[in-house]
Amino acid sequence: MSTPWTLGLTGGIGSGKSAVAQCFTELGVSLIDADHAARWVVEPGRPALAQIAERFGEGVLQADGQLDRAALRDLIFQDPLQRRWLETLLHPLIGQEISRYLASAQSPYAILVSPLLIESGQHHITQRILVIDAPEHLQVQRTMQRDKASAEQVQAILQAQAKRDERLRHAHDVLVNDRDLHWLQGEVERLHHFYLTLRKGQP
Structure with missing residues (x-):
């Protein structure tokens, strides 16, 4: 095939x-959603989440340790520099997740x-x-x-x-x-x- x-x-x-x-x-x-890949790379225990918390403070974490997306969104939408920092961190990691999934696709x-x-x-x-x-x-x-x-x-x-x-x-x-x-x-x-x-x- x-x-x-x-x-x-x-x-x-x-x-x-x-x-x-x-x-x-x-x-x-077979389908992968980049938004889902973006969630996987910031799950608790993944290195990206620790780096985000270190940069933006504990306020971007929920009580259960998950990323508080709304809090982070508020911070980065008003600040292009912070948004660029986040994109530089996450885009390569998201790209790796996507490539891994696409390599295993079963459809034509x-x-x-x-x-x-x-x-x-x-x-x-x-x-x-x-x-x-x-x-x-x-x-x-x-x-x-x-x-x-x-x-x-x-x-x-x-x-x-x-x-x-x-x-x-x-x-x-x-x-x-x-x-x-x-x-x-x-x-x-x-x-x-x-x-x-x-x-x-x-x-």
């Missing part, structure tokens, strides 16, 4: 990446889901990029419902992510997710059958 090629799946917050990822998983595609192609696929440079380990796109008002509405966040908080996250044009510039395929789940499943199936015909992500 040939080595699976890697599809990068990305999109802005609230675009519906998770729903699309779930559809691909149901079709039997595997998917790396990452909201920061372009910004983090993770797109370099993929052979093809699928961007999930949605009108901004839908992104804001979905995220406010899902995260119980304010419109201002969602706008701040949108600002920190790659601009939509930048994502679309890197895209090989674009799926505009502005309809219902049944329609979305059909679109994912169509893409899946197309991807099965590709070699190393190319027609």
